[in-house]
Amino acid sequence: MSGIAINRRFAMAASALCAAAALTGCGKQEPGAASAPPPVPARVLVVGTDAAYTPFESQNDKGEIVGFDIDVVNAVAKKAGLEIKFVNTPWEGIFNALDQGDRDLLVSAITVTDERRQTMDFSQPYFDARQLIAVRSDSPVAKFNDIKTLKVGVQNGTTGDEVVGKLLGKSSTSIKRFESTPLALKELEAGGVEAVVADNGVVVHYLANNTAGGFKTVSDAGFPVEKYGIAxxxxxxxxxxxxxxxxxxxxxxxxxxxxYASHFGSESK
Incomplete structure (x- = not known):
């Protein structure tokens, strides 16, 4: 066999080896090198909200959770690069759900208070609210102190519940507590209570959509401005x-x- 033939066979064998290496991706590799792992998808954050507080959060006819708070948090999440989902969470258990880790954050017209700050952290305020008194149109109530002798409806565990409890006594039988403010307002319409104290945004929205109820609102300069925060x-x-x-x-x-304008009809101040 001639030397030329041997060289030709050697070249062909070397070429085949290189081709196999290329097909198997086994080119020259640095010791210890490894392919990069696929990116870990961001965890979907669970947002707890009590969807019974129109116009801040409620469920539409399709069962979707909608409202001012929902729109705000969706916009915040998009801006901050967070992926979220909303879960309807009863008010009475909402803070415990956060503490236990079942919810990552809460948005539910939550007033920032010193007491709540002891067990959770809050974002910058995103909404200013005040307590407002709802009474029947012929009621003589003109200020907060005038409800001391009345049966008053509140939503259980809210700041409205707190201020009325301070005025009438926390265990007063004149305080009737409800699962939601709309239920308290329906009781006012039915005559079961003589006044309801709740956040202005909810009261104003309800009265605007229930004009046949014969209600009016009474404000009091003694009610402090309340700040809503995301917990x-x-x-x-x-x-x-x-x-x-x-x-x-x-x-x-x-x-x-x-x-703000889409829900309250004017630009925020």
């Missing part, structure tokens, strides 16, 4: 920072003002 588990500073970043972003680009 996270105490110590979850990373999530809180992202939420605040998103809130700042939607205020700066005008998104918040548009959401």
């Amino acid at each position: 996270v588990k105490r110590g979850n500073s990373e999530l809180l920072a992202k939420i605040n970043q998103g809130l700042e972003g939607i205020r700066a680009d005008g998104t918040y003002a548009k959401i």
Whole structure:
């Protein structure tokens, strides 16, 4: 066999080996090198909300959770790069669900109070509210103190419940507690209570959509301004920072003002 033939066969064998290496991806590799793992998908954050507080959160005919709070948090999440889902959560158990880790954050017209700050952390305020008194149109009530001798409806566990409890006594039999403010207002219409004390946004919305009820509202300068905040588990500073970043972003680009106007008919102040 000639030397030329041997060289030709050697070249062919070498070529075949290189082709096999290329097909199997086994080119020259640095020791210890490994292919990068696929990216871990971001966890979907669970948002707890008591969907019985129109116009802040409620369920539409399709069972979807909608409202001012929902629109705000959706916009915040989009701005901050968070993936979320809303879960209807009864008010009476909503804070425990956050503490136990069943919810990552809460948005439910939650007033920021010193007492609540002891067990959870809050975002920057996103809404200003005041307590408002609803009574029948012929009621003589003109200020908060005038309801001391009346039967008063409140939503259980709310700041309306707190202020009425301070005025009448927390265990007063004149206080009738309900699962939601609309239920308290229906009781006012039925004559079961003589006044309802609740957040202005909910009261005004209800009265505007139930004009046949024969209600009027009474404000009192003694009611302090209340701030709504988005709640996270105490110590979850990373999530809180992202939420605040998103809130700042939607205020700066005008998104918040548009959401406010769509629900309350005017630009936020």
